Amino acid sequence: MAIVADRDTRPGHWPESFVRGVYAALDAAASRELRRLALEEGLSPSCHRGCGHCCGQHILTSIAEAQALAAFVRREFSPHGMQDLQERTRLWHTWDRCREGSGVQSPDCPLLVAGACSAYPMRPVICRSHFVTSAPHLCGPQTLPGGQRRNPVAMASVWQATRPFARLLQERVEEAGMDFQRSTMLLPHWLAQEMEWDCTPAP
Numbered sequence: 001m002a003i004v005a006d007r008d009t010r011p012g013h014w015p016e017s018f019v020r021g022v023y024a025a026l027d028a029a030a031s032r033e034l035r036r037l038a039l040e041e042g043l044s045p046s047c048h049r050g051c052g053h054c055c056g057q058h059i060l061t062s063i064a065e066a067q068a069l070a071a072f073v074r075r076e077f078s079p080h081g082m083q084d085l086q087e088r089t090r091l092w093h094t095w096d097r098c099r100e101g102s103g104v105q106s107p108d109c110p111l112l113v114a115g116a117c118s119a120y121p122m123r124p125v126i127c128r129s130h131f132v133t134s135a136p137h138l139c140g141p142q143t144l145p146g147g148q149r150r151n152p153v154a155m156a157s158v159w160q161a162t163r164p165f166a167r168l169l170q171e172r173v174e175e176a177g178m179d180f181q182r183s184t185m186l187l188p189h190w191l192a193q194e195m196e197w198d199c200t201p202a203p
C-alpha cells in the first residue's frame with residue numbers, strides 16, 4: 001500500500017502528509033466500490049454536496065487524524081473563521097457538559113458551516129466512509145426526544161473497502177506504543193485539545 005512516507009519520527013506525532021496519503025488511498029477505494037455498486041447492482045448513494053445530516057452524529061477520531069486536522073485548521077482558516085469555529089466548539093462543549101438526561105439533541109459538528117464541511121479535505125475516516133442509500137434525514141442523530149430511532153441504510157461494502165486504510169492509521173498509532181481505542185475521542189474534544197481552546201462555559 002503506497003502511502004506518503006511519515007518523516008516525523010517524534011513518537012506520538014503524525015505529519016499531515018501521512019494522514020493525507022491515507023485519506024487519498026481510502027477515497028480511491030471508496031470510489032472504486034461505489035462505481036462497482038453502480039455498474040453491477042444499480043445502487044447509488046443518496047449522499048450529496050450540501051447534505052450534512054450525518055454531521056450531527058458523534059464523530060470518533062483518532063489522535064493521528066486530530067493532529068492533521070488541527071494543522072489544516074491552523075493553516076487554512078482565516079482569523080475570523082477560526083474565531084467562529086472556536087465559538088461553535090465551545091457551544092458543543094456546553095451541550096456536552098449538561099447532556100446527561102437533558103433529552104436535548106446534540107448540536108452539529110463544529111466544522112459544519114451552512115450545510116458543508118469547512119475542513120472537507122481533512123475530514124476524518126468515519127466521515128469519508130459513510131454512504132447511504134436511504135433518505136438523507138435518516139442520518140441525523142440516532143436518539144431523538146421520546147426515544148425514537150432512525151435507521152439509515154448504510155452501504156456496508158463501501159465501509160468495508162475503506163477498512164484497510166483505517167487500520168493503517170491504527171497500526172501507526174500502535175507502533176508509537178499507544179492504545180488505539182484510548183487514543184480516540186469525539187472530534188469536538190480533539191478540537192479543543194489540539195487548538196488549546198478553553199471550552200469551559202461562559203459564566
Ligand code: SF4
Nearest residue numbers: 055109111112117127
Ligand atoms: S468533520 Fe466535516 S464531514 Fe465530518 S462530521 Fe464534521 S462537518 Fe461533517
